[in-house]
Amino acid sequence: MSKQNDDFFKSVIAHAKEYGLVFPSSEIYDGLSAVYDYGQLGVELKNNLKQYWWKSMVQLHENIVGIDSAIFMHPTIWKASGHVDGFNDPMIDNKDSKKRYRADQLIEDQISRYEADGKTEEAQQLQADMDEALNADDLPRLKAIIEEHNIVCPQSGTKNWTDVRQFNLMFSTKMGASAEDADTVYLRPETAQGIFVNFLNVQKSGRMKVPFGIAQIGKAFRNEVIARQFIMRMREFEQMELQFFVRPGTELEWYEKWKETRLKWHISLNGDSKKYRFHDHVKLAHYANAAVDIEYDFPFGFKEVEGIHSRTDFDLAQHQKFSGKKLQYFDPEINQNYVPYVVETSVGLDRLFLTILCNAFEEQDLSTEDKKDSRSVLHFHPAIAPVKAAVLPLTKKDGLPEKAREILNSLRIDYNIQYDEKDSIGKRYRRQDAIGTPFCITVDYQTLEDDTVTVRHRDSMEQERLPIAGLERMMAEKAGWKSLLNDLI
Numbered sequence: 001m002s003k004q005n006d007d008f009f010k011s012v013i014a015h016a017k018e019y020g021l022v023f024p025s026s027e028i029y030d031g032l033s034a035v036y037d038y039g040q041l042g043v044e045l046k047n048n049l050k051q052y053w054w055k056s057m058v059q060l061h062e063n064i065v066g067i068d069s070a071i072f073m074h075p076t077i078w079k080a081s082g083h084v085d086g087f088n089d090p091m092i093d094n095k096d097s098k099k100r101y102r103a104d105q106l107i108e109d110q111i112s113r114y115e116a117d118g119k120t121e122e123a124q125q126l127q128a129d130m131d132e133a134l135n136a137d138d139l140p141r142l143k144a145i146i147e148e149h150n151i152v153c154p155q156s157g158t159k160n161w162t163d164v165r166q167f168n169l170m171f172s173t174k175m176g177a178s179a180e181d182a183d184t185v186y187l188r189p190e191t192a193q194g195i196f197v198n199f200l201n202v203q204k205s206g207r208m209k210v211p212f213g214i215a216q217i218g219k220a221f222r223n224e225v226i227a228r229q230f231i232m233r234m235r236e237f238e239q240m241e242l243q244f245f246v247r248p249g250t251e252l253e254w255y256e257k258w259k260e261t262r263l264k265w266h267i268s269l270n271g272d273s274k275k276y277r278f279h280d281h282v283k284l285a286h287y288a289n290a291a292v293d294i295e296y297d298f299p300f301g302f303k304e305v306e307g308i309h310s311r312t313d314f315d316l317a318q319h320q321k322f323s324g325k326k327l328q329y330f331d332p333e334i335n336q337n338y339v340p341y342v343v344e345t346s347v348g349l350d351r352l353f354l355t356i357l358c359n360a361f362e363e364q365d366l367s368t369e370d371k372k373d374s375r376s377v378l379h380f381h382p383a384i385a386p387v388k389a390a391v392l393p394l395t396k397k398d399g400l401p402e403k404a405r406e407i408l409n410s411l412r413i414d415y416n417i418q419y420d421e422k423d424s425i426g427k428r429y430r431r432q433d434a435i436g437t438p439f440c441i442t443v444d445y446q447t448l449e450d451d452t453v454t455v456r457h458r459d460s461m462e463q464e465r466l467p468i469a470g471l472e473r474m475m476a477e478k479a480g481w482k483s484l485l486n487d488l489i
């Protein structure tokens with residue numbers, strides 16, 4: 001990461017904490033690695049992102065419904081899905097620093113260094129060697145690559161490495177009253193399996209016809225070997241997943257369709273198509289016949305924000321085998337029974353949050369010849385901004401606060417609105433800019449005479465005079481869900 005990007009990312013993290021978006025978990029106890037809490041504004045932004053996803057995936061599709069399955073599930077589910085035996089990361093320890101790393105990420109960092117130094121050929125060769133070793137699950141080869149390229153531990157600076165070993169990422173715990181007869185259960189590492197095991201329940205109770213989808217938003221847990229880059233890689237995080245069930249043989253068509261749909265969705269939120277790219281998987285997971293990541297250009301480079309997988313009939317077929325229950329669909333159009341194929345779209349809510357934050361944050365220099373000035377601003381799309389508008393009486397007296405509160409009450413049922421009467425109006429504007437509030441509605445003496453207010457726009461900082469009676473309409477047009485969702489219909 002360049003120094004400039006590093007500084008920018010540090011400012012984003014500091015800003016998120018200072019303004020109540022994201023806090024390190026358990027901070028007064030020195031924190032808990034790779035676990036974060038969302039603050040008073042963070043939870044609003046996160047809820048808005050969930051709503052936007054849910055509306056665009058469930059509400060706008062006649063053939064998609066949502067569920068909310070439990071985090072704990074029967075332990076055999078994770079045997080059937082392959083997670084007990086195969087949900088591993090290759091890890092390596094440095095004997096001097098006692099620090100643990102993901103072997104592939106140590107190598108990826110070396111590739112980035114080669115690229116930064118203009119050593120393109122070395123970078124490409126190393127990438128190819130690593131992909132080959134990962135594909136073959138060849139752990140000794142991964143270690144040899146680390147040694148051949150003189151990769152040292154970032155902490156100790158030495159090459160005193162252990163062998164590379166596989167490390168299972170699932171958290172387990174015990175369920176049951178006494179230790180002897182307690183069952184080992186897992187905290188789910190993905191929300192997908194809760195959908196697969198409910199496939200027939202939903203299909204039958206909802207009389208769903210293939211092709212149809214089941215969507216879910218929920219927590220997932222992974223004991224990541226290394227955790228870094230803020231909320232990018234967490235041990236407790238949230239996923240928004242769609243499993244779309246299709247007739248066998250049509251899955252790659254649907255896969256292409258969902259790729260385009262999901263990319264468009266991300267661009268609709270962040271506006272800049274150059275910040276996104278597709279990255280096809282070199283090593284396909286055991287269940288997939290096609291897979292791609294949607295990557296976002298974070299300050300630390302292009303990284304995955306969403307995965308799209310054509311999962312074949314692997315999951316339903318495995319659950320059929322392990323449960324002994326038929327998970328089939330009778331297709332009246334072709335008069336056949338079959339196990340549907342599945343196309344999955346899976347976006348991490350926290351990573352999505354980070355794309356929004358990085359894209360929105362700006363430290364603007366507003367200096368003129370006579371005066372130095374600057375502001376921090378979050379350019380959120382109004383429909384997802386944590387606070388949609390602030391109502392500000394110019395002074396604390398002469399009936400202005402009462403008038404301002406009337407406006408507040410007329411808008412607060414539909415939108416999250418703040419009321420603020422403290423400090424100068426300029427300071428209040430800056431506070432709202434810093435949390436990304438798109439509109440500041442100022443009540444002044446003229447308001448008492450003609451029922452008009454000043455509306456100040458966050459991005460342009462321009463002000464206009466509007467009648468109070470027109471505020472609800474302005475808010476609906478600019479900050480209502482239609483302002484974002486209309487483009488997706």
Ligand code: ATP
Binds near residue numbers: 234304
């Ligand atoms: P990575 O390669 O970065 O570990 P993954 O390919 O294992 O991710 P998936 O299993 O495809 O990820 O999960 C779908 C989505 O869930 C990812 O695109 C990402 O947005 C999110 N996600 C996965 N792991 C984490 C994590 N540890 N912290 C936050 N989000 C995560």
